[in-house]
Amino acid sequence: MNLRRRLASTLLAAALLAPLVLTACGTPVMLSQQPDLNGPTPLPPDADQVEVFSWWTGGGEAAGLDAMIAVFNRKYPDIIFINAAVAGGAGTNARAVLSTRLQSGNPPDSWQGHAGQELIGTYVKAGQLEPLNFLYEKNGWLWVMPKNLIPLISQDGKIYCVPVNIHRSNVLWYNPAILEKYNIPVPKTMDDWFAAMDALKAAGMKYPLALGEQWTVMHLMETVLLSVLGHEQYARLWTGELDWEGDEVRVALELFSKLLTYANSDAPSLSWQDASQLVTNGDAAFNVMGDWAEGYYKELKMTPHQDFGWTPVPGTAGTFQFLSDSFVLPVEAPHREAAIAWLTLAGSKEGQDAFNPVKGSIPARNDADRSLYDEYLQSAMNDWITNKIVGSLTHGVVANDSWKTDINTALGLFLANKDIAVFQRELGRACMTSGPCVQGKGQHAH
Amino acid sequence: MRINRKEAWQSFLLVAPSVALIAVFVYGFIGWTARVSLSEWKGLLPDYTWAGFSNFAELLADPRFMIDVRNTVLFTVFFVGGSLALGLGLAICLDQGLRGEGIFRAIYLFPMALSFIVTGVVWRWLMNPAMGSRLSGLNLLFHNLGLDFLINEWHTTPFWGIIAIALPAVWQMSGFCVAMYLAGLRAIPDELIESARVDGASEFQVYSTIVLPILRPVTFSSMIILGHMSLKVFDLIMAVGGKQIPLDVPAMYMWQVTFEGLFYGKGAAIGLLLLLSVAVLIIPYIIYTLRGETEL
Numbered sequence: 139m140n141l142r143r144r145l146a147s148t149l150l151a152a153a154l155l156a157p158l159v160l161t162a163c164g165t166p167v168m169l170s171q172q173p174d175l176n177g178p179t180p181l182p183p184d185a186d187q188v189e190v191f192s193w194w195t196g197g198g199e200a201a202g203l204d205a206m207i208a209v210f211n212r213k214y215p216d217i218i219f220i221n222a223a224v225a226g227g228a229g230t231n232a233r234a235v236l237s238t239r240l241q242s243g244n245p246p247d248s249w250q251g252h253a254g255q256e257l258i259g260t261y262v263k264a265g266q267l268e269p270l271n272f273l274y275e276k277n278g279w280l281w282v283m284p285k286n287l288i289p290l291i292s293q294d295g296k297i298y299c300v301p302v303n304i305h306r307s308n309v310l311w312y313n314p315a316i317l318e319k320y321n322i323p324v325p326k327t328m329d330d331w332f333a334a335m336d337a338l339k340a341a342g343m344k345y346p347l348a349l350g351e352q353w354t355v356m357h358l359m360e361t362v363l364l365s366v367l368g369h370e371q372y373a374r375l376w377t378g379e380l381d382w383e384g385d386e387v388r389v390a391l392e393l394f395s396k397l398l399t400y401a402n403s404d405a406p407s408l409s410w411q412d413a414s415q416l417v418t419n420g421d422a423a424f425n426v427m428g429d430w431a432e433g434y435y436k437e438l439k440m441t442p443h444q445d446f447g448w449t450p451v452p453g454t455a456g457t458f459q460f461l462s463d464s465f466v467l468p469v470e471a472p473h474r475e476a477a478i479a480w481l482t483l484a485g486s487k488e489g490q491d492a493f494n495p496v497k498g499s500i501p502a503r504n505d506a507d508r509s510l511y512d513e514y515l516q517s518a519m520n521d522w523i524t525n526k527i528v529g530s531l532t533h534g535v536v537a538n539d540s541w542k543t544d545i546n547t548a549l550g551l552f553l554a555n556k557d558i559a560v561f562q563r564e565l566g567r568a569c570m571t572s573g574p575c576v577q578g579k580g581q582h583a584h
Numbered sequence: 585m586r587i588n589r590k591e592a593w594q595s596f597l598l599v600a601p602s603v604a605l606i607a608v609f610v611y612g613f614i615g616w617t618a619r620v621s622l623s624e625w626k627g628l629l630p631d632y633t634w635a636g637f638s639n640f641a642e643l644l645a646d647p648r649f650m651i652d653v654r655n656t657v658l659f660t661v662f663f664v665g666g667s668l669a670l671g672l673g674l675a676i677c678l679d680q681g682l683r684g685e686g687i688f689r690a691i692y693l694f695p696m697a698l699s700f701i702v703t704g705v706v707w708r709w710l711m712n713p714a715m716g717s718r719l720s721g722l723n724l725l726f727h728n729l730g731l732d733f734l735i736n737e738w739h740t741t742p743f744w745g746i747i748a749i750a751l752p753a754v755w756q757m758s759g760f761c762v763a764m765y766l767a768g769l770r771a772i773p774d775e776l777i778e779s780a781r782v783d784g785a786s787e788f789q790v791y792s793t794i795v796l797p798i799l800r801p802v803t804f805s806s807m808i809i810l811g812h813m814s815l816k817v818f819d820l821i822m823a824v825g826g827k828q829i830p831l832d833v834p835a836m837y838m839w840q841v842t843f844e845g846l847f848y849g850k851g852a853a854i855g856l857l858l859l860l861s862v863a864v865l866i867i868p869y870i871i872y873t874l875r876g877e878t879e880l
Contacts, residue, residue, distance in 0.1 A: 234843055237628055260846065264628040344716060352828050404713040406740050406828045421718060540626060543845025547648050550829030554651070554742065572626075572845075 671761020
């Protein structure tokens with residue numbers, strides 16, 4: 139064979155291969171952080187074990203999981219606990235690994251997921267999860283968890299997960315010293331809030347509202363929607379009963395758009411932690427973030443009421459916009475009984491009180507031991523029991539992953555062109571392609 | 585030369601495994617991706633319901649995909665153009681018989697040893713777009729040098745932000761162009777240039793009419809190599825700017841739409857368009873190379 143021709147064909151093969159190899163390398167995070175697709179070394183099949191899959195690999199989350207595992211080992215000494223946690227990207231990597239395992243018919247015994255549509259829209263729709271009503275009845279959880287939480291984690295009357303912790307997303311964090319200096323009261327309504335920020339702008343603070351990368355903007359948007367629409371109308375957005383292209387949503391989006399003019403121009407380059415710090419550093423006065431920000435402030439050795447203060451996002455007092463990490467029971471769980479033992483613990487007072495004080499969140503149950511929790515968490519526990527409960531969009535409660543991705547794209551385009559009419563049209567379209575909306579205005583799908 | 589039967593059999597055996605693997609794992613999967621791109625698959629479980637070209641039609645009407653195309657074009661023009669221009673300039677300087685040329689060559693080539701992720705993280709710090717009292721990175725340097733007019737928002741600049749991403753890419757890959765051009769320059773016979781000078785050609789004429797035309801194949805090869813990297817850029821943008829639509833490119837959209845949104849059909853369609861765009865670049869190059877080799 140001609141050497142040159144051979145060389146040419148090698149080159150050809152290399153050239154055709156190169157793009158594929160390089161495309162594969164385009165997702166280095168996912169590839170490098172899959173420790174073991176098949177889970178840990180399998181024990182003999184008759185050994186009693188439970189493999190629990192999560193993305194809790196660092197910080198308070200991992201410590202909380204360890205605390206819960208310790209309780210589990212004490213209560214179920216005969217069951218070997220296998221911690222199959224996958225690191226990285228708020229669960230993005232873990233979810234990719236999980237879907238590979240599910241598609242190859244090798245599910246873990248239980249896995250972590252955001253309670254609500256993120257689980258239901260993906261796994262229940264694919265027939266992967268077993269309803270857990272029997273566990274709720276057996277353990278009396280229906281009596282100790284808020285009544286209006288249950289519909290948000292159910293589909294057609296079937297409950298599909300056990301929420302371990304609760305976070306609140308509609309919290310406004312502020313810098314008390316700055317508000318005091320300019321004699322500005324803590325805002326209670328949207329009007330108060332704009333007045334406060336106008337006063338700060340007049341006093342020379344260019345960007346009174348701290349904002350980070352795009353998901354934190356979506357987080358702000360969901361709280362503004364809640365504030366303007368109220369909890370009932372907000373809930374109807376997600377059932378397809380309230381028109382995304384209607385006037386109510388437009389008013390909310392106009393206020394949201396106005397809020398963005400008060401935010402720092404370098405938002406896309408900041409993480410949520412950076413944005414939280416702008417408030418305590420005095421570069422900004424306000425930040426809307428979930429209550430994990432409190433855990434971050436504590437890590438920074440900040441003092442409540444002095445370095446940072448909190449209040450519900452203006453106009454949302456009395457409503458608790460929640461998100462939750464929860465565990466599920468797969469239909470094909472290899473060790474069903476052991477998985478049920480794990481879920482029983484995850485929903486128990488003992489398990490939740492072991493996990494939450496360490497993680498910096500509150501239990502889903504209303505009978506927790508309050509003395510274990512700090513001042514902010516105690517106030518959140520009060521609100522959890524007394525407030526109306528609605529779900530978070532950004533953190534997977536009210537919209538499935540496809541719908542959320544579509545909303546995220548619409549929001550990204552809006553941030554670039556600031557066109558509210560186009561934004562509303564795209565939101566309406568997203569609800570039709572991936573949500574419960576059907577053709578025609580604001581029809582109910584069910 | 586005639587090859588005997590045994591030898592032919594042996595060489596077939598030697599290449600057979602890689603041919604089989606490539607057939608399955610490259611062309612097989614390209615075929616499978618093509619099939620998925622024509623399906624309605626959305627969600628965790630495969631769904632091969634025939635959807636025709638609706639995924640592609642949707643993309644062509646998708647404002648986000650239009651931003652992706654625009655960004656890819658802008659990025660490619662500035663990345664490839666910048667790397668070539670800088671590479672040629674530096675190569676010509678190095679070619680003047682500079683002392684310590686080896687050291688400079690090494691310095692220019694070093695950034696290539698880094699991954700785009702590392703480059704991205706470093707440049708993320710350098711190109712910090714914060715303003716006012718939080719000025720840092722290059723902006724702070726400009727401020728301290730009294731060059732305040734240079735302070736800018738880098739990759740958060742509306743519309744043109746993607747060009748800021750081309751900066752680190754140029755920084756990383758121009759050394760490669762230096763090496764390519766230097767090799768090209770060294771291959772030009774001195775007599776050619778000497779005789780031109782004797783004939784009274786100016787330095788500018790020497791370069792524009794003799795050196796550059798001879799270097800054309802080098803430029804062409806570098807363009808192809810940088811071009812296909814540029815079309816598939818993902819990690820650099822992820823490291824510098826994160827997931828934000830003003831900096832969106834097809835690879836990013838594909839990843840988000842497939843693995844976060846579970847739109848497998850649409851994701852496969854983007855992947856296929858990406859493959860096609862690279863093929864448009866590479867295939868003429870392969871034909872050119874093959875023809876060049878048969879003519880030799």
